[in-house]
Amino acid sequence: RTDPLLQCIIDNKFKRFKHLLRDRDINGLYPSEIWNDDVTPLIASVLCNNEEICSFLLKESVDVNKFSTNQQTPLHYAAFTPGVSLSLVKKILAAKANPNGHDGQMYTPLQFAADHNREDIVKALVKAGASPTRNYGRNIELDKKLDKMFYECSLRSENYKKNLDVMFQKISDQISSSTNSTFEKLTKSLLPLTGSDYSTLIGMTTYKLFAYLNDFAPQSVASCGLKQVPETIRLKAETEMEEAMKKKLQKLDDSLRNPAEQDAVDSLRQDTATLSTNKKKKKKKKKKINQDVSSQEVGIQERVETCEEKVENSIEESNSSVQPFIQLTNPRRWLKISIRWRSKLEKLASMDEKTLCKLPNLVLFINSEFLIANGSDGTQVFLGLRHDGAEVAIKRMNKLNYEILKNEEEFLRLPQLDNSSIVRYVDFAEDGDFGYLVLQLCEYTLEEYIQDHLPEDTTERTSVLKKLVKEVLCSLQVLHDQNTNVLHRDIKPQNVLIDITGNARLADFGISRRLKQGETTLKTRIAGTRCWKAKETINEKVNTRYKRSSDIQVTGMLVYYILSRGHHPFGDDVCCEYNIFNGKYSLEHLDDGLAKDLIEWMINDNPDERPDVNETLAHPFFWSDGRKVRYLKTLGNEKEAENCRNFQAELLMKLEGKKKSYPENTLGLLRFIRNLHEHYKEDAAKIDLINLFPDLFESMYKFAKERGWNSRKSILMEISST
Known part of the structure; x- marks a missing residue:
């Protein structure tokens, strides 16, 4: 569910937000059902385009580079979220946000902005120092889109326009001395810029060049594969081009639409021009020649009009294969999102x-x-x-x-x-x-993503893998909900897909079944894929008893597959299903004790002892550092917890000022942690217990679990909340 703090941002309740924030971590990650991510308040203000709350957080020195559980920084979200204002992006950049994002992201904010056609954000990021070469080469299509956007920006600059005008003025002198091979190379190199992928500005500039070239090398232009001038460019030319250039463009368009007929018209007009010139040279025979010329001109003009009339008629009446060159065709609509495909x-x-x-x-x-x-x-x-x-x-x-x-x-x-x-x-x-x-x-299967598309940085990779595990469990939570009652029955790496934002989505419901209201078990034929079946379904051929817990065991195998980057807890060889049936597993590719605890719980060979999906999501493996500290404080409230000493001398003196010293044991340590956070909050805030003692929480959790404390009502409430 969406955290109340984030809900205040969504509902634009600024006063309520400030009130709740007093007791919360300003840089904490809070769950959001809307965005399917755990985000900071700053990220939420970006997603809601809430400049008031964003400005407030920036004044409070919020961490502008803190990324979400899905590995997205505020700038990442700003780059691909519709409606986020440029002014908000500039404020975040002014607060020293890293314009390149972070190493763990597959794509930078700059690449996201280019992919979503946010040229304004691209400019702001580049001005702030974003590197166009960061992650360059990871995706060729995205690289091309970024290159194109940089090119378009350069086209709009005043210096470029001035240089282009000078180039057009001088082009006739340079072209007159060029060879046919030069024309052919030039036309072929310009041709790709007329494609629909490029903007109208680039297209118009390119067709201008072709219009000039058409005066000097019409054969090269006609043979390069250039199609007629698009209607969008012709309309733009009407308002933005000078008359001389419009005539050249019209001549180019005519020749491209009907090359054979245009050659005939040009030839006839040339004949007319020649006769007109000869007329001036023969003034002495003015009367007779004038009559001859006049009659010839009339004949030629009739031929020209007849030819042009034939061209018009052919355009209107022809249904032949040359029709596409005559009628404008609308490009097929395509909303470009995928990068891989x-x-x-x-x-x-x-x-x-x-x-x-x-x-x-x-x-x-x-x-x-x-x-x-x-x-x-x-x-x-x-x-x-x-x-x-x-x-x-x-x-x-x-x-x-x-x-x-x-x-x-x-x-x-x-x-x-x-x-x-x-x-x-x-x-x-x-x-x-x-x-x-x-x-x-979607972009990838889970199998493809884990093998080839994870971040190289170890810390970032670990974070991404944990995110994927949580998303897989969230998808199962949707199915197993009491209002849905769906059993998937074919969970495996190939049936989890990764979308364009890097989120995992469960797929392939071909053999799924739905439980009736109040029903917990489905009697059905054997289902699933080899090595991805629950123990209770392996040897059964008919009337297999399939439950939610059957999905849970297979999902536990998948969780290990994700965290170990491609390994199976029951082995990858021919003995895999034998091992599943006999409960023989190995978690040797994992070091995280909490992850092992979760997986062992899920793959338990007794279906009745496996957790439900809500319990898996409430497992300490997913807890934030703040929640881990709260759990330790809760343990410190238990009656067995005593006082402890030998922690930090200055703090110890404070705590021992009015009370007896703390014994040097685990119970005393728990009591010390509780008192420290309960009575000396400012001092406690200066100590990062979880990072200072990386093994502390895991050890304390196992300590409490072995003694049965986690089943006590006071602690169970803390563990069960998600």
């Missing part, structure tokens, strides 16, 4: 309608080039576009065996599964042979 989607968006699979509201080409996944049941997943421009993944299955596909559609259309932790349902279609389930397009 952008080059393939670009090709798909520009394909001829005749080559595409005919489905309602969908652009789909059945070809291995656009195939992004294969399923064991004959399912194929293709890249696609919806009619509204949305990028989608289209899952196709033969109608003879597509009951699974319909089952998945049924589940994904449940209102409860419309959640940021679940891959989003988009549409469904079918033809004579296949069914097509249309889904949100």
